[in-house]
Amino acid sequence: MPTIDFNSDMGESFGVYRLGADREVLRHVTSANIACGFHAGDPRTIRATVHAAVEANVAIGAHPGYHDLQGFGRRPMQLSPDEIYDITVYQVGAVKAFAEACGGRLAHVKAHGALYNVAARDHDVARALCAAVRDIDRDLIFFGLSGSKLVDAAREAGLRCAQEVFADRTYQDDGALTPRGDPRAMITNVDEAVEQVMTMLECKRVRSVNGAWVDVQPDTLCIHGDQPGAAAFAAAVSGALRAAGVTIQAPGISPQA
Template sequence: MPSIDFNSDMGESFGVYQMGADLDVLRHVTSANIACGFHAGDPRTISRTVDVALKAGVAIGAHPGFNDLLGFGRRAMHLDADEIYDITVYQIGAVKAFAEARGGRLAHVKAHGALYNMAARNRDMAAALCAAVRDVDRSLIFYGLSGSQLVEAAREADLRCAEEVFADRTYQDDGSLTPRGHPQAMITDVAIAVEQVMSMVERRQVKSVNGGWIDVAPDTLCIHGDQPGAAQFAAQISAALRDGGVTIRAPQQSI
């Protein structure tokens, strides 16, 4: 039977500002990518999100991004490899500490926003991210856009990599995600999202915005927790996967 991990970005509230429907989304996913305080989140939010995710039996991941609260980590920043390494180690350490303080374990790392998308195209950036993950804990699973430089860099660093596909984002012909400034960047119709997900899982292909077909290796499926209606998307996607005979489960870490 086919299987896939279902992940969501969460813990992205900050102070009095609340974002996402984390508690509702957690009912349907198997992995949580928790903001580390740079693009979103703060110590209290990290602590609470780790706690509820562990109680829900959901795998804990660190979700490091650029130090850009105002832009939610979605604006390009041009850092050298050493800076990328340092901010990644720092952010992983924050979520790892909270997970272990709660009696849990950090399971994976997935970069956020512009850092993720830039590194998906830039091997040096991807290598810096992977080096940081490896040096903190080489048993951590590295999540990267399927077929991208993130995946290649993870393999070169001898990290276990989960190739990632997206339920609520459209694709370009080269396999990259459509930039958020594009009017077709987000999928807002849950029926279209379900159709895309089932194509990726069953056919291992996704249709680009221009109608071409792109090969993917769907180890883990992402839904963005800050998208309006994220809980409804998560519920209907998980139901469609199970109805299609797909097992939803988090990747297992090596010991």
């Protein structure tokens, strides 16, 4: 039966602002992508989220993005490859330090929001991201949109790459995620999400919003922790996967019972 990692973006509160139900979501996932303070998060939130992930035996990942708190990192910014490299080292280094201070270790890196989407189609941005991750620790696993420039750049950098698919997002004909401004971008119905995930696992493809089939490699599956009802959504998806005989497992973490 297939094996897949189940990841979620979290640690996205900051100051008095609270977002997501991280501790509840952690019960159902195997990897946590923790905001690094640029698009969301702050030092106290990073430490608390890392500590919760260590307690839950969930793999710790850094989730770097553009420096854009007001836009939640979902607005593209015009940065040079050198600037992309620098902001990535800065952010990943912060989460890595907290992971080690809490008795854990950093396992992977996944870019956030607009940075992720830009790098998925722009090889220069993807290469800068992967160079930063490689220079921090060659053993880190790089999460990238299945079939995108992120995967190509990770391979060129000699990084292990987990190709990512999404339970709660729809796809375009070219394999890109549907932009969030499109009302079809999010999947909020659990049954539709489970059907999409099982098709990706069994057939290695996903149907786009226009009806086209897109090839995918489902190594790691994402749900967004900031959506309403994220914990219940995560529980339903993980429960359906287990019921179908799918093993949910992150690198270095034992399968969930």
